[in-house]
Amino acid sequence: MLAVAGLSAYAVPPVPMSPDNAEVAEEWSNPAVRAGEGERATVEVLEAPAAVSAHDPFHVKLRVTNRTDEALDGLAVLARRAAPVASLGEQRVAAVAGVGEYGVVGGRKDVDTRLLPGESTELEMDLGLDLAAVGTYPVALQLLDDASATLDTDRFHVAVRGVRDNVRAGGMTALYPISAPVDIVPGETGEAPENPPLVLASETLAGELAPDGRLSRLVDEYLDAAAASQVGYATCVALDPALVDTVDRMAGGYTVDDERPTVVEEPKRLRDSWGGARDTHGEPGAGADDAKVWLDKVRRIAATGCTVALPWANADLGAVARTGDPWLMREAVERGPFVLERVLGTAGTLNTVVPGTGYVEAGTAPALGWADHLRSTIMDEGMQGAWERAHAADEDTPEGAGTSESALDRAELADLAGAAAPAPTHPVQVLAAGEPHSFGWLAPGVMQVGYQDSLATILAATGQAPETTGTSNTDLRFDYSEDSKAARDVSAAAAVRLAAQSAWAPADAPETEAEPEPEPAPVFVAPPATWDADTAAVVLGAVADLLASGASRAVSLGDYLRAPADVQPAEPADVVDPAAYTDAEILQVTQQAAFINDLTALMVPDPAIALTRYGFTLPLRRDLLTALTVGTRRARLRYDDNVSATSARLAGSRAALNELRSAVTLIPPGNVYTRTSASSPLLIVARNGLPLPVETRIGYSGPQGARLNVPGMLKVPARGSVTVQMTADLPETGRGSQLQLYLTSASGQPISQPVEIAVRTSGVTAGGWLVAGAAVLAALAVLALVRGRRGPPREQRQEATQQRERRRT
Structure with missing residues (x-):
């Protein structure tokens, strides 16, 4: 039965901890694996063939580097090989096995150069592996010092092409993810009828869209490979809708700046406008033309092949669900296909979720029901219509004294159930690592479709920043960067070929009265969303070669997702994910998401203003999804940088929310209000700096027995103010009464910062x-x-x- 991943047995730290921290280090890597390698010197594969035919020579290019503070000489490289592996699990074991389990093959290559501290040298060698049979072979390049002691190893697996006799090819389908970080400066708010001006923090995305950039090369690699009809049929491009939406906006021009103009219009005295103003216009972006070219290529892919939407900004769906916010979850999984349809002309595969973590966290499944795209009304009315129905005016809104603590200040984690969706009318299918091509119900209407976790783990360990998957065996984890990028890319291609061989079935199965053997599960190739173009070329090249040679049979994503008639409930299983978002990070997102909801509910539609209240706050929600991206957070080398990026984005988002919070406020006539009698009215001004009117109430807190007779609902015009008159019944004291006044939403949630006033009554009663x-x-x-x-x-x-x-x- 299919396993559903959860985090019940693994205690996520309350705050982020560096992978080097002793409390979490063993979740990242087994300290007993390959201990001591690479401390004094390293050997790295620079170039190696991704696969060979039987008896072909195997030639590699290497680099040897001295990591010590003293010169090294007498170094040598020895080639070793182990017996072919029969499964992907054995391939992972071979990567951590003792070097003595590899036999010596070929000759010894001496490093003739004396290496000074920090110095490197490159050399080439023929390994003499003599690979005669179809299969996947573990190879280790052992670096020895002048006393023949092991300094380092670089390990990879090499595949021998071919198809064994009397076998029938199994099925294969592959995802081809395209995602990238989107560094929109936090604090953006919506405008209408056009989008607000796009402000990016850097030209990083423009560099990836350039002709030689990562995103451009990824698209070119796919277009070249998909020209073969079998490759196009067997692959599906998984697109990040946040990336597609941002590139579409870039094509119309953008600005690069470290901050954005304020959205709140503050009253300004004449003398304050005389000079000294900071230029917040930044520099015009240079990537608009490359953005147009890239989008045209992606439109070609969408018009002729399969596409599927990733979660918005490739957000961690378990983390999003833990905020308990349904609108955040809906933006993560519901909107994506409709953005693709608007920009690319087609929505792609619907009712399908591709979690970036590779698993479904316990309790998350009910929230994934929002991915029922066939039920969604976004194309007809946007998310605004759903918001208005869900937040119809409540006549039983609480009034009177309460607490002035807003959502931004409440230190309470939310209930997961708050993000749950109604049961889908059409099943939602969720791709996740587990048993290959297995099916199980996670929740009513939400079905998990499994793919091989070992293959996904090997694929995730590719690229410049190899990733640690939460579903992998902790005993086999190590710092994957100990092996070179080229070696890990070659191993990934070999793993795809090994998986294809595991899917072979006997060509002529004997007829017996016994029940026939079940067909082997088709192979599903699921690379990480942040892979680079070089890795994509190697992996997609292996897929194309297998399909062209007949070693695999093309299966579409739709066929892979087709469930049998009888699907059983899934059973929970545990994962250990050291990259999971912590409670401290989730709390910040929970606070901000709740405040965004309060702010949205505070505003009221105005027929004379094209901007809707949900549209105004939508970019603020997207800031939070970007902060919760999977990105390269699973990479040991990038974890700390990703934590810092999340912290910086949440800090920028909170600063913007505080600015919006100050836009709706009370302005008292002074800190001390002296009235002539107990029946004298108190005057106060309610100001609104937002582009939409707001409906609000006045909340207060004060001493025992104090009662403020506030008016009912106030409607403050957009970028305007109203004067409010109230009376107060206060206890008679010689020193007066201290009151805190603040504005609340219709549901009683505090919005503005509280203002303090002292009310005194003249002695002439x-x-x-x-x-x-x-x-x-x-x-x-x-x-x-x-x-x-x-x-x-x-x-x-x-x-x-x-x-x-x-x-x-």
């Missing part, structure tokens, strides 16, 4: 007026009494004196 009035009356009475005791006023005495004088006269 109603009771105070009565006391003051009584005091005034008492003062007047006292004054009258005093005046009565002193006699009449001076003016009256003067008038009486004048009257007496007149009478006397």
Whole structure:
């Protein structure tokens, strides 16, 4: 029964740890394997044939390098060979076997040059392997010092072409992945009706699209090989929709800069606009023409052959599911084919998922139901329509006091079940390493289709940065870069040929009453998405040679995915994946995804504005998927760099979200608000710097017994503001009351940063007026009494004196 991979038995570290860290080192490589090799000097294969015919000579070009601080002389290279291997498992064992298990063949090649510290020399030699029979042979080149002690080995497997007598060729199909990192500067937001200006952090992608770049060569290699009809029929190009979408935008022009212009329009004083402004326009990109050429070639592939969409940005689907965010998962697995259809003219193979990790993490399967492309409405209404239906206005929105902690600050991991999809109406098929060509139900409507994990492991160990697969046997893991790139590429081609031989069946099976032997499973070739053009040429060359010689029979991807009538539930199995995303990284993505959802729900559609709220925040979700890419994270040599890239992208994304957070805010008249009475209103301004209107409520927190009588839902116009009037019932204290006010979404989720105000009420309350009035009356009475005791006023005495004088006269 098919095995479903999970991480239940392997405890992923809480934070990323370098492969050299003792706590995780043994998950990357078995310390007992090939210990001590390459410490003093190394031997590397530079050129070697990918396959030979029987009795052909085997000529190689080598490089020997001194790794010590002292000169080395008397070095020699000895060729060794072991018996042919019968399976891919044996091929992996031979790569870690003791050098004594290889017999000596051919002659000894002395290194005539005395090597100074750090110096290298190149030499050529005929190995004299004398390979007579069809098969796959382990070869080891042993570097010896002047005392015949082993300094290093470079190991590979060489295949002898041919088809044995009385056998029938088995089936073969192959994926041909095309993916690359997309370094869009984080913080992009949507515009309408056109895309926003594309800002890339570097010209790295342009270099890969150049005529001699990796992406350009990958496409050229495939077009040349697929000219043979059998190769075109047996292969399917797996395209990263994030790459295709970005190259399409590059073709229309782009900018290279380390930051992007702000999307939030802040009020600016006149004096602030006088000079000193930073030029944020960057430099025009130089890859637009190469982008157009590359897209035209990919359109030719899509028009004549098989294509299938990888997850967006080749994201780690287990990590995406662990965020519990359905919209992030939908963007990862649902949108891809429709982007290919828009740009290339065809959606390719539908309802098919190709996880970059090669396995389905426990609990992830229900979320993969979003890849039911036959049910999707993206082509009709985009994801916006689905968002609007799922987030219809809720009349029971909570009001009143609460917490001012936004999604960006909550330190809680999400529930996996939050990302689950409704059961697909049409089965979704997920390709993953396990038993070759086996089928099993992972969840209702989600079926896993297996391919050989040993072959995938050997293919992943190719290129400049060999990768460690989570499904591989930990005892056989080692630092694959100890063998040269050329040696590992040759071994990959030999593994494809060995897998093809394992699929041979007897040509004339004897007829017996017993049940006939089942047909061998067809071979499925699944290279890593980040492979280089040289490795692709070697592996695809092996596929083409096998099909042309009749050693394999072409099988389309559709035929490989065709399930039998009776499919049983899958059984879980464990994997050890040292490159799995950690809880610390998942928490950051979870926080940002939740805040993006809150921000999207805060905005409201406006018929006068072409931009939709989901379209505005869509690029922000894509930032998170890019941060969770599989990329070369599984490569021991690149793990630390990938962790740093993830951290930098999440930091840039969070900075952009904080900027958007500050765009919707409250502006109080001051830090201290003094009111004349308890019934006096408080005034505050709600400002919106976003390009769409927002509907929001005012939330608050304060001391025990404090109640803020806030208005209901506020609608703040796009890039505008409104003045809000409220009253407050506050406990009577001499020092006033401290309040925190913030804006929330309709569901009560805090959005803006809280603002603090101190509310004080003047001492002249109603009771105070009565006391003051009584005091005034008492003062007047006292004054009258005093005046009565002193006699009449001076003016009256003067008038009486004048009257007496007149009478006397």
